[in-house]
């Protein structure tokens with residue numbers, strides 16, 4: 404699972420080289436966050452599981468950077484006439500994402516037009532940033548990223564999962580100057596983001612950079628993994644999946660990044676369990 408660009412090869416085979424795509428399945432309802440190249444494998448799996456029965460999906464795109472939309476033309480269920488897909492914009496009347504998916508399949512880019520896909524695909528919206536979809540409370544909040552990006556939260560029967568890819572926490576810290584002077588100080592993201600993540604069973608969070616890499620990438624729109632840790636600790640998150648690994652990082656580099664994150668949890672006296680997002684991994688949320 405890499406950010407920015409697919410990164411196949413032996414250096415990335417353990418955590419995976421595809422770009423972002425996460426399925427969140429709640430009591431039979433399927434949500435898909437982002438359509439990076441990982442969506443191709445998910446599509447194959449969904450079609451095998453469904454054995455010809457109609458597939459219904461809710462798709463939420465954090466934003467339209469290539470690494471988050473490029474897999475969609477290779478999503479098998481989109482070619483099946485019985486499939487229904489709702490593509491959500493974050494706000495009422497916002498059909499931008501639906502239009503951009505259409506645009507990336509213009510004939511200069513791809514042989515099959517969006518309008519020729521067999522599935523019934525329609526735009527939807529999250530109202531003013533919150534909507535209950537088939538009993539699941541889905542919320543969106545804007546995060547700091549060039550061109551804009553949204554984090555999404557899913558809540559059902561007391562369980563809470565937050566998908567927060569592509570955001571640069573270090574740009575919006577409320578105690579930024581202090582934390583730069585002293586790396587031992589807990590970095591404080593904006594209170595509304597902390598509340599958004601409060602008590603999550605799982606936070607899937609941009610943690611692209613190590614401490615050493617970040618100074619060369621300030622303003623690129625991604626977080627230090629250790630800043631994702633601080634958000635998780637402040638918000639009492641149970642499990643933190645460090646996500647959107649830098650394409651330059653080998654799997655061994657990712658392992659070292661996660662070790663630093665675990666050290667930081669201890670130093671900040673948190674209880675969050677940290678691990679690296681890995682392709683194909685399935686997590687079950689118990690009560």
Ligand SMILES: [Zn+2]
Pocket residue numbers: 406407468470471569647
């Ligand atoms: Zn990205």
Ligand SMILES: [Zn+2]
Pocket residue numbers: 466468548569624
């Ligand atoms: Zn992006």
